[in-house]
Amino acid sequence: MSEAVVPDAMVSPAVGGLHGEKAGGPAVDFSYVGIDAILEQMRRKAMKQGFELNIMVVGQSGLGKSTLMNTLFKSKVSRKSVLATAQEKIPKTIEIKSISHDIEEKGVRMKLTVIDTPGFGDQINNENCWQPIMKFINDQYEAYLQEEININRKKRIPDSRVHCCIYFIPPTGHCLRPLDVEFMRRLSKVVNIVPVIAKADTLTLEERDFFKKKIREELRANGIDVYPQKEFDEDAEDRMINEKIREMIPFAVVGSDQEYQVNGRRLLGRKTKWGTIEVENIAHCEFAYLRDLLIRTHMQNIKDITSSIHYEMYRVRRLNENNTVMAHANGIPEHHLSKEKFHSL
Amino acid sequence: MSKCKSVYYMDKGVRPLSLAGHVGFDSLPDQLVNKSICQGFCFNILCIGETGIGKSTLMDTLFNTNFENFESSHFEPQVKLRAQTYDLQESNVRLRLTVVNTVGFGDQMNKQESYQPVVDYIDRQFESYLQEELKIKRSLHNYHDSRVHACLYFISPSGHSLKSLDLVTMKKLDSKVNIIPVIAKADTISKSELHKFKIKIMSELVSNGVQIYQFPLDDETVAKVNTTMNGHLPFAVVGSTEEVSVGNKMVKARQYPWGVVQVENENHCDFVKLREMLICVNMEDLREQTHTRHYELYRRCKLEEMGFKDTGPESKPVSLQQTYEAKRQEFLVELQKREDEMRQMFVQRVKEKESELKEAERELQSRFEQLKRLHADEKAALEEKKRLLDEDQSSFSKRRAAAQLLQAQSLTANGKKDKDRKNSGFM
Numbered sequence: 002m003s004e005a006v007v008p009d010a011m012v013s014p015a016v017g018g019l020h021g022e023k024a025g026g027p028a029v030d031f032s033y034v035g036i037d038a039i040l041e042q043m044r045r046k047a048m049k050q051g052f053e054l055n056i057m058v059v060g061q062s063g064l065g066k067s068t069l070m071n072t073l074f075k076s077k078v079s080r081k082s083v084l085a086t087a088q089e090k091i092p093k094t095i096e097i098k099s100i101s102h103d104i105e106e107k108g109v110r111m112k113l114t115v116i117d118t119p120g121f122g123d124q125i126n127n128e129n130c131w132q133p134i135m136k137f138i139n140d141q142y143e144a145y146l147q148e149e150i151n152i153n154r155k156k157r158i159p160d161s162r163v164h165c166c167i168y169f170i171p172p173t174g175h176c177l178r179p180l181d182v183e184f185m186r187r188l189s190k191v192v193n194i195v196p197v198i199a200k201a202d203t204l205t206l207e208e209r210d211f212f213k214k215k216i217r218e219e220l221r222a223n224g225i226d227v228y229p230q231k232e233f234d235e236d237a238e239d240r241m242i243n244e245k246i247r248e249m250i251p252f253a254v255v256g257s258d259q260e261y262q263v264n265g266r267r268l269l270g271r272k273t274k275w276g277t278i279e280v281e282n283i284a285h286c287e288f289a290y291l292r293d294l295l296i297r298t299h300m301q302n303i304k305d306i307t308s309s310i311h312y313e314m315y316r317v318r319r320l321n322e323n324n325t326v327m328a329h330a331n332g333i334p335e336h337h338l339s340k341e342k343f344h345s346l
Numbered sequence: 347m348s349k350c351k352s353v354y355y356m357d358k359g360v361r362p363l364s365l366a367g368h369v370g371f372d373s374l375p376d377q378l379v380n381k382s383i384c385q386g387f388c389f390n391i392l393c394i395g396e397t398g399i400g401k402s403t404l405m406d407t408l409f410n411t412n413f414e415n416f417e418s419s420h421f422e423p424q425v426k427l428r429a430q431t432y433d434l435q436e437s438n439v440r441l442r443l444t445v446v447n448t449v450g451f452g453d454q455m456n457k458q459e460s461y462q463p464v465v466d467y468i469d470r471q472f473e474s475y476l477q478e479e480l481k482i483k484r485s486l487h488n489y490h491d492s493r494v495h496a497c498l499y500f501i502s503p504s505g506h507s508l509k510s511l512d513l514v515t516m517k518k519l520d521s522k523v524n525i526i527p528v529i530a531k532a533d534t535i536s537k538s539e540l541h542k543f544k545i546k547i548m549s550e551l552v553s554n555g556v557q558i559y560q561f562p563l564d565d566e567t568v569a570k571v572n573t574t575m576n577g578h579l580p581f582a583v584v585g586s587t588e589e590v591s592v593g594n595k596m597v598k599a600r601q602y603p604w605g606v607v608q609v610e611n612e613n614h615c616d617f618v619k620l621r622e623m624l625i626c627v628n629m630e631d632l633r634e635q636t637h638t639r640h641y642e643l644y645r646r647c648k649l650e651e652m653g654f655k656d657t658g659p660e661s662k663p664v665s666l667q668q669t670y671e672a673k674r675q676e677f678l679v680e681l682q683k684r685e686d687e688m689r690q691m692f693v694q695r696v697k698e699k700e701s702e703l704k705e706a707e708r709e710l711q712s713r714f715e716q717l718k719r720l721h722a723d724e725k726a727a728l729e730e731k732k733r734l735l736d737e738d739q740s741s742f743s744k745r746r747a748a749a750q751l752l753q754a755q756s757l758t759a760n761g762k763k764d765k766d767r768k769n770s771g772f773m
Contacts, residue, residue, distance in 0.1 A: 040383070043382055044375045047374075047378050074369055075365045075369050078363065102361055102362070103361070104365055107372040111374070296370045300377060
């Protein structure tokens, strides 16, 4: 079938835009085509489908992880693991607990999954404590990959990949501990890490600034790229916004799910003898910044980086490793196998 | 040292939860939309119709611009497709529009294969997307999606029924692309004829099992308008980029001696309905249907054809890879075998040729020998003759010499006798 398709090069239309007016003469009604109605269509489709978000919280027990999650989403998304009696031992293994909730706000439905890691960093010997977590994250990527490779695929592949991992740094005020550095170094390569300083109400403002500076230096020195990663900034505008955020991480947060009366208003806070800390007051702590980053402005971006960068990296690694595995299995010398596309069959 | 084992369990039941205050994730659709604005949108329309039926004019009218078109001849030997891509912008939305027109459709004497180039084009676009998706290092979000999202099929306004070419083509395309049939040049049909024509067309499509694109009814906000519009299919359209002044406005219209057909007047034609449905209401759904239904079907068929199967739930990536590897092995083995065969054949032929040549050489050699012998014989014979001749000559010369001597002797003897006689005579 000698049929020729002649694709012409990209051409801008003769008229500059779809809106236009002729000068002089009766007003020309260049009627509105309606292309921008697609935004509305997209929005409708997104609202109908709903969203999914998977957040993992990692940190030693007692740092306020569950409380922070509850504060972020203003509901009991995470059950506090309170050890009832002294007889209950600290778990010998790291558990990974994943709890999902359907939440809805102004017509937008979201399936929120909070993945908790009780037992992290609680043992005496914490070597390799990141392994189960790394394995979990990779298992989610694997599940997604398997679904994607299916011949008969689902219309919408359920997304259980961890979008964001919030790492809780204990407020020592000095510097990062080896455990923190090791964990963040390894996991920043597979998932978006957002480090936060937990229980920040134990630090004064000066101590807080010093601590943050120290942490930033150590992260830089160890080559740890936390969210928002420098290399994924798309354009100058993005870079500007993200630079501001990068100057503020790690956020010093305080969590609370109890309301107190302050100046005639009911606010979330922690009441102590020397005053009430308002969680959402940016003069008191940086919870609001964290919430804005995670939820109000960068949520879609976090999900995009997970799916288009971290997941793709995993996929490349996995498909390449299959190549070499099969080579050894079939006795083919490796140099015969090239990373070809499937279609070359 | 206690090895950190992992225990994990996923809570299978997803419970609904009510929020105590404003969290803020209602901005999520806005974030999504903003990202799409940055990326821009992509839309590809395929127009199938006979030459001169008004495809390019309709595209110009729909998108309010002047795409660079030129009239095609009616003498194309085969159906071809011409694709042109344009970057359009309206307020803050950037659209990369690709318009694919058929060239020479319906012009040939034998129209049996007319649909094939169209089907091939659509399949090619699916194929390149599939290849991109199957690559190891891929960049799907940067990929320029060229899959056909909507196919406008232009029906000639005969007023009677669909042509068999129309039915055959649409039947071949209905599982590959969203077909929206339109009646072109609708200003040649009267209102009552049009009504009957539409009913006839729809019933023919149904009775032949052609599945055209139905506007979606699952979203309440648009279900009502979509249902009404579904009832108006196929849209009877008129296209025009020329303006005529009607009243105190300039409108797009076609001017006839008996009146003016206004393109955007809903009483005159269904152009506004088409624009509404195609662009304003259902563009996203068209793209989604293309991706989730038509593309998935293509992908499924293609992969099954290549021999991949979903084996067990445990080892899917491996099984795909395994099948791939097995096939590759098979292929390589096959290749090797063919190569060996060819080599063998080659060696055989070479041998044969060699023996042939040797044979010839031998023959030549024997002939040469023969000739040489012949020559030698002749030479010998000639030598013999020469010898004989020489002998003869020598004997002859001997005899001559002898004869001469004898003659000389006899002469001198006679001379002496004569002398003696003479001498004696005088005495």
